[in-house]
Amino acid sequence: MKNTINIAVIGLGNIGSYFCREITKKKKDIYFKTGKKIKLLFVSARNKNKKRSFKFSKKQWLSNPIDITKNPSIDILVELVGGSDGIAKKIVTSALKNKKHVITANKALIAKHGNFLAQLAEKNKVNLEYEASVAAGIPIIRNIKEGLISNKIFKLVGILNGTSNYILSRMETTGKNLNEILSEAKTHGYAESNAKSDLDGTDVASKIKILSSLCFKTLISENNILVNGIENIETKDIINAKKLGYRIKLLGITEIKKKSIFERVHPTLVDANSYIGNINGVFNAAIINSNPVGQSIMQGEGAGPGPTSSGLMSDLYSILRGNIKYPFITAHKMRKKIKIFNHLNYAFSCYLRFEVLDKPGVLSSITRQLAENKISIKRLLQIPDKKKKIASIIIITHNTLEKRIIKCLDKLRKNDSLIKSPTFIRVGDNNDN
């Protein structure tokens, strides 16, 4: 490797600008740690004249990012445009083909095209680094790829979206509803103006797909996985959960079950005293179970320019150290497809909330329906609202196959005494805590 390494950064939003400032400021430090001089040769973004915290010179600006990926002087290309397709994909593909190392924070891109891009990086003998794509400031990808590399991982459970975790935490502490907290979060910069993917679970799903393929050395799954978001969580569910000793968290889980892979994202009732039940606010966390190391935990800030830049910098150092390796631990051709576990066959305890008319026979019609579907009840709470002549019935079931729950709820939706569709949230097992 040459002694001076030329870098191009494409995408100069909050994160891009922060990262450019960091590498400019920390040039000397990088030299002392790696013996390499770095130079930010080119930058590019959609809009040249936008106000930014990073000032570039005229010479540094190139308007066509594809030209940059072909420029013979460039050694490392940093893609911070975002989006699974479009320009981001074009830039990264072209850079790898032109034998440039690539650093990206783009989880959507890696989750969708990671298999193809990894193959391209391997073929061209360059690094494809994406530490900042999952849990920003927690070096979880590096940890799985390097620190825990010799371990056989069975399961990973994570809180991988700071925005949704902040919202759930604030709903509990303030008693306000989701929309109120969401606008509060936007004001404080804890949620982006378009928080759809944070709320509906798709952001976590991308991260889980990436982490799965690292944990189990498999190809990134192209299948649809079980994804439920937090959009329908009501403050009363959070309060009920608390009464029963639980807290509601949006978990991303991937595990090996009966030699199949079971990836899922859903709100989960977790023990309020458990470790994962106490990751509040904008923090991210992951619990990994593996052999021989046992349980390991990582926790840190999962978003924001600072933490994201920390992840990008660790990728840069990795490249500068000559730490060439397969993007997904093993060579592309050794990564296997693995059967998908059918979530309908998963047995778990669940939380059900029925809003009903407060009249005789309603409870019995619900419990009869549960019994007919072989769903047994662990705990039951009835909270009447005498004025309105309605009641909430909250049930925690014993472990039950998901398909039974679905069948049962389909039947119950037709029950005239229900004044709205039942709420159903999965309860985590001990391994999820």
Add this chain to the structure above:
Amino acid sequence: MKNTINIAVIGLGNIGSYFCREITKKKKDIYFKTGKKIKLLFVSARNKNKKRSFKFSKKQWLSNPIDITKNPSIDILVELVGGSDGIAKKIVTSALKNKKHVITANKALIAKHGNFLAQLAEKNKVNLEYEASVAAGIPIIRNIKEGLISNKIFKLVGILNGTSNYILSRMETTGKNLNEILSEAKTHGYAESNAKSDLDGTDVASKIKILSSLCFKTLISENNILVNGIENIETKDIINAKKLGYRIKLLGITEIKKKSIFERVHPTLVDANSYIGNINGVFNAAIINSNPVGQSIMQGEGAGPGPTSSGLMSDLYSILRGNIKYPFITAHKMRKKIKIFNHLNYAFSCYLRFEVLDKPGVLSSITRQLAENKISIKRLLQIPDKKKKIASIIIITHNTLEKRIIKCLDKLRKNDSLIKSPTFIRVGDNNDN
């Protein structure tokens, strides 16, 4: 780097045997991840004929470990003998001089001779890897050196000794005293037959010295640091702490205070609801505060052949990937000495327990002495034992300079009403949780 890498392992205790089994078993896996074939060429230990879980062939055994370090076929030497000096130091020194990469789990060696050995490794352009020397299964060294490499670290707080943490946890749950739990721990394999360095804090002190120098890019300090162990913790202190909302943990702490380094190991009263207050049993954990990443946490099993071997394997992979780097992040000549913070000038809250004769005027003589030393009281508990006509007086002070506490306790030791020397345990501040 050649395609077949020859390894020698010296020291075949529980950990050495486990590691040899792992690399033999995982040869294929290593090849798939790195493209390198490994061969366990030689092993050596004090006693050839001891019963071991790993079976070596006649050809693999060499009785003189120094010969192995000079053998031109060997690429990587793994030192698992232990001890800061003697044969371990000789082997590692000779191996580095002969341009062999070295992997060691020997914290005492690194804490004492790490500066010298790092210089030697750099000079000979080989790796000196020691992930397993601190917190075994938690890849904390790799995390600081690689994952968090661009961050400015201010403070690290850790539970870094599984044996002492197990003992303190069991004392709380069983109410038994330290010696009873210690022998129980030995029976269950959670404590070695000689647990002195686990109990007196010196094991944690070695780890803190290593971590400090990584966190702050300084030379490993050769000074004596503040080290108190758990030998004198009584079950009644644990019970009192619980009454007051605390739990007692043996913490290793290193931080930058007034541009000086403040390294210390001591039992600490931490908030029972805090994260660190809930690391129980044989787990290790570390909280790192840095910029820009903020707070990051790692947790995992801190001892045993499996977790230790996981650390050793991550070192092996690092070498096989050609991840050559400075052993302490920056080049030896860039690592600076840093001033030592005088712990006598540290202000903290503290827990004091006085065992006194239950007669008039005793409490007032104690509180007067505290007042004279400008130590103010935050909480006070008096627990009389009417039968014996004695009492325990427990005091939590406001923040107080350590030198005042020492002076005050010196005076109080002369108080005739005290039936034994006072107990004094530091209380952690919010940043320690």
